[in-house]
Amino acid sequence: MDHSAVLAAYDRQIRQNLEPDGPGVLIERVDGVVRRVAAAHDWNGVLWSGLEESTADESIAAQVRHFTSLGLSFEWKTYTHDLPADLPERLLAAGFTAEPSEALMVADVQELPLDIAPPEGIRLLPVTDADGVRRMTEVHEQAFGTDGTDLGRQLLDQLTTAPDSVAAVVAMAGDVPVSSARIEFRPGTDFAGLWGGGTVAEWRGRGIYRSLIAHRARIAAERGVRHLQVDASDDSRPILLRLGFTELATTTPYVYEAPPARAA
Structure with a gap:
């Protein structure tokens, strides 16, 4: 994999030029940012920013004004290669709160193991x-x-x-759901995203997570997807590395909470 080329394609296709990807979703390009605006229960935030040092603070303030005017909390999703280099410090100074960083990881679908079955006693629904x-x-x-x-x-x-636009799956132990995950498709791009992979504590370490990766990779292969992308936690990163994913960058969400609505 050409890391620089794939990262550039990800920035271009997913962060800068993503089309509306859900009901009522708006993708807006203004003040040097690309932002996603949706319902309050959906994801709202800044997907990409190309800010100059001299105007970055005003651009950040403009996003705060826009989302809070709609009564929406939102996330500014930063990556290690974003500019200006001190963007994280500027977001903190503007009242954002940093959440745990994750690794942006990508794999070529054709190079992933697709035949990993769930462990005995587990069925995928x-x-x-x-x-x-x-x-x-x-x-x-x-x-x-x-x-x-x-x-x-x-x-x-x-x-x-x-x-x-989505395929979701739950791993069942008898009648009890013990793990789940989803894959989201982005038509017109080379990428599909893996999200939400999680297993209840007592069922971890048995290979369920790996089988859910393979299950979703098979779906991606059937649809002709070229790359799978994951924002990986510290727990899932080692598993993904062993399966063939490559780390391209670190991403950190900075969250701005909208003030509570005033009582009438």
Whole structure:
């Protein structure tokens, strides 16, 4: 893999020129940034920025004004190669809060192992309806310790209005959901994104996560996707490296919380 070329393609296709990818989603290019504006339960934030040192602070302030005027909290997703070099410090000074950094990892679909079966006693169940979404959010809340309500609403929106844009799966141990994950497709690009891979604590270390990577890679291969992309945590990064993913950059989300709405 030509790391520089793939990273440049990712920036160009996914961060700078992404088309609206969900119901009611707007992709706006203004003030030196590309931003995604959607419903409050969806992801809102800055996908890409090309800021000059002399105007960066005003551009940051403009994004804060825009999203808060809509009553939306939002995320500014930075990468290690973004400019200006002190962008993270500027975001912190503007009132953003940094969340844990992740590794931007990419693999060529044709070079990934596609034949990894789930461990004995585990079956993979496609998520296609509200019951499947409920199982998926149940796993998410247990695996990550966070509220899965917004994720569930976002996924149900996708399945209802744009089912070809996402494929989700839950790993079942009997009737109990123990792991889940999804793949999101970006038509017209070389990339599909792997998201939400999580396993409840007592089922970790048994190969379920690896089987969910292979399951989604098979779907990507069937659709002719060239590259899979993951924002990998410290826990998943070693597994992905062993499977053939390459680390291209570090990405850090900076979150700005909208002030609570005033009572009428």
